[in-house]
Amino acid sequence: MAVNINSVxxxxxxxxxxxxxxxxxxxxFNLLADRAQNExxxxxxxxxxNSNAKLKDDDTHTDTLEMLEAKLSPFLKSxxxxxxxxxxxxxxxxxYKLDIVNVSFFGKLNLATEVxxxxxxxxxxxxxxxxxxxxxxxxxxxxxxxxxxxxTPTPNDNASCTVNYYKKPTAPSFGYVVVNEKALYNSNTSxxxxxxxxxxEPLVSKxxxxxxxxxxxxxIGQVGANAIQxxxxxxxx
Numbered sequence: 001m002a003v004n005i006n007s008v009x010x011x012x013x014x015x016x017x018x019x020x021x022x023x024x025x026x027x028x029f030n031l032l033a034d035r036a037q038n039e040x041x042x043x044x045x046x047x048x049x050n051s052n053a054k055l056k057d058d059d060t061h062t063d064t065l066e067m068l069e070a071k072l073s074p075f076l077k078s079x080x081x082x083x084x085x086x087x088x089x090x091x092x093x094x095x096y097k098l099d100i101v102n103v104s105f106f107g108k109l110n111l112a113t114e115v116x117x118x119x120x121x122x123x124x125x126x127x128x129x130x131x132x133x134x135x136x137x138x139x140x141x142x143x144x145x146x147x148x149x150x151x152t153p154t155p156n157d158n159a160s161c162t163v164n165y166y167k168k169p170t171a172p173s174f175g176y177v178v179v180n181e182k183a184l185y186n187s188n189t190s191x192x193x194x195x196x197x198x199x200x201e202p203l204v205s206k207x208x209x210x211x212x213x214x215x216x217x218x219x220i221g222q223v224g225a226n227a228i229q230x231x232x233x234x235x236x237x
Contacts, residue, residue: 001196001197002074002192002193002194002195002196002197003192003193003195003196003197003199003200003203004192004193004200005033005172005173005174005190005191005192005193006174006185006187006190007200008033008193008200008203008204008207009026009029009033009174009185011200011204012024012029012204012207012208012211015204015208016208016211024211025183026174026176026183028211029174029207030171030172030173030174032207032210032211033172033173033174033193033203033207034171034172035210036203036206036207036210037169037171037172037193037194037195037203038169039206040195040199040202040203040206041075041096041169041195044068044071044072045097047064047068048065048068048069048072051064051065051068070196071195071196071198071199072166074194074196075096075166075167075169075194076099076164076165076166076167077092077094077164077165077166077167078162078163078164079092079162079163079165080160080161080162081160081161081162081163082158082159082160082161083158084151084155084156084157084158084159084161085157085158086154086157087150087151087152087153087154087155088144088148088149088150088151089101089141089148089149089150089151089161089163090147090148091147091148091149091163091165092163092165092167093147094167094168095147095165095166095167095168096165096166096167096168096169097165097166098114098143098149098163098165099164099165099166100162100163100164101114101141101149101151101161101162101163101164102161102162102163103139103141103151103155103159103161104155104159104160104161105136105137105139105155105159106136109161109162110136110137110138110139111138112139112140112141112151113134113138113139113140113141114140114141114142114143115140115141115142116142116143117142117143119142120140120142120150120152123140123152124152134152134153135153136153139151139152139153139155140152169193169194169195170191170194171191172191172192172193172194173189173190173191174190175187175188175189175190175191176189176190
């Protein structure tokens with residue numbers, strides 16, 4: 001289940017009020033909420049890379065990589081993509097990180113291996129008779145830009161390909177109506193966080209840390225930073 005945005009906002013307001021550190025408007029909160037979610041989301045990928053270098057725990061309930069994969073699973077998408085022209089594929093508009101590309105040749109999907117531009121140039125310069133040259137059974141792809149990749153060998157235009165990727169998180173939004181000059185939560189216009197429920201307290205802490213800049217109270221930002229540091233220490237212990 002996703003994190004309810006009203007629950008996070010009310011906790012942030014309660015902590016600010018407890019410390020007598022002012023008020024965070026819904027507009028300010030929404031900006032910080034989006035940034036906080038994106039920072040936590042990006043951290044998953046960094047932690048996953050570091051976890052790959054560690055010994056794997058047999059217990060799936062405590063293994064770091066398993067837990068990160070569970071947190072990332074709501075963002076993993078698979079899409080049939082036919083936006084291919086002259087070997088260049090246009091990637092999905094909501095793509096955040098590319099995972100797997102399968103390319104269709106003669107009606108069969110084959111896994112494409114990602115190589116960088118230097119590797120692509122070296123491999124293709126060897127010529128089609130080289131054992132390293134990509135084939136329709138083992139194609140390669142290279143990032144051309146943030147929105148396109150180039151596939152070798154060149155598939156037919158509009159070839160059916162399958163792209164597995166992690167999508168961008170949807171921006172959270174605290175929707176509200178004004179009653180007696182107060183912003184009251186409106187569930188009909190609100191957008192919850194896409195992170196799992198277990199991330200509610202880290203979201204509160206990170207938003208508090210970021211709010212120190214807006215409220216011009218560095219110490220309240222430090223409260224959030226200390227909470228984040230404590231959580232990281234507990235997770236790494």
